[in-house]
Amino acid sequence: MTDYHRLIRRLETIAGLNDEDKLALRQLPLRKRAFDENRDLSSQGDKPTECCVILEGMAARYKIVSGGRRQIISLHFAGDLPDLQSLYLDRMDHGLFALTPVRAAFMPHESVRALIRRNDRINDILIRYALIDAAIFRQWIANIGRRTAYERIAHVFCEVYVRMRALTLTEEGSLHLPMTQAELGDATGPSPVHVNRVLQRMRKDGLIVSRGDIHAVTNWERLRSAADFNDDYLHLRQLRTA
Numbered sequence: 001m002t003d004y005h006r007l008i009r010r011l012e013t014i015a016g017l018n019d020e021d022k023l024a025l026r027q028l029p030l031r032k033r034a035f036d037e038n039r040d041l042s043s044q045g046d047k048p049t050e051c052c053v054i055l056e057g058m059a060a061r062y063k064i065v066s067g068g069r070r071q072i073i074s075l076h077f078a079g080d081l082p083d084l085q086s087l088y089l090d091r092m093d094h095g096l097f098a099l100t101p102v103r104a105a106f107m108p109h110e111s112v113r114a115l116i117r118r119n120d121r122i123n124d125i126l127i128r129y130a131l132i133d134a135a136i137f138r139q140w141i142a143n144i145g146r147r148t149a150y151e152r153i154a155h156v157f158c159e160v161y162v163r164m165r166a167l168t169l170t171e172e173g174s175l176h177l178p179m180t181q182a183e184l185g186d187a188t189g190p191s192p193v194h195v196n197r198v199l200q201r202m203r204k205d206g207l208i209v210s211r212g213d214i215h216a217v218t219n220w221e222r223l224r225s226a227a228d229f230n231d232d233y234l235h236l237r238q239l240r241t242a
Helices: 005-012 019-026 109-118 120-146 149-166 181-188 192-204 220-227
Strands: 031-035 040-042 050-056 059-065 069-076 095-098 102-108 174-176 208-211 214-217
Touching: 005 019, 005 050, 019 109, 019 120, 050 109, 059 181, 069 120, 069 149, 069 181, 102 109, 109 120, 120 149, 149 174, 149 181, 149 192, 149 214, 149 220, 181 192, 192 208
Parallel strands: none
Antiparallel strands: 031 102, 040 095, 050 102, 059 069, 059 095, 174 214, 208 214
8 A cells, every 4th residue: 555545545535536636646745754642743833834644543633722721623534634724824723733653744835736736626626625624623613512522422433433434444333533531522522531421321322332442333323313413514425324
C-alpha cells in the first residue's frame, strides 16, 4: 500500500476518481513525519505553508478556551485532510494533535494549488471535501448543544464506526476509539466521571462490549437510535446506514 492510497481512498468515499485523477494525486510531493501521542501536528497561530494528510493513526482538532480548557471539535483518521483550509486561510485558528502515534504527510500549498488549477475535477472534489467538513462541524454543534451526555457519546461512537468502516479501518461490527475518558469529555462536554457512567450504561443497555480501545457494536440499530444518528451529514458514497 502506497502513502497515497489512504488519501485516494478517502476522496473516493465522497466522489468518483478516474485514473487521471489518481495519477495526478500520486504526483503530489509528500514530506513525511511521525508524531508521538499528544503531540501537535499544527498549533493555533501557526502560519502553515503545507497541508497534511493523515497516513496512520488518529488525530483531533481542538480549541483552547479560558483557563486552558480544551474542546475537541472533530476527529480525523487515515486519509483525512484535517487542515485543508490552510490553503486559503493564512493563520491556524485551532490546533491539531495526535490522539495516537500518527504518521502524516505534508504537501506544499503551491503544489496543491497547481494541481487544482490543472484539474477541475480534483478542485471540485476538494471543495466538496471542505463542505462536508463544515457539515460535520454543524452536526457536532448540534450534538454538544442539544443532546444529552448519553446521546452525545453514543453519537461519537456512531460517527467513528461509520467513518472507519468507509475507510476500511475496522472490522465489521467493531470500532477502535483510542480516546481516554477525559478526551471523550473534551469532545462531548461531561466530566471524566460522568463519561465513565455513560459508558457503563451503554454497556449495560447492550449497545457496546468494550475491550480496551476496541468496542464491539452489539446492536447497531439500538445504538443509532440512542444517538439520534443519521449519517446523511457525512455524504458518503458507500456504506449508507440510515
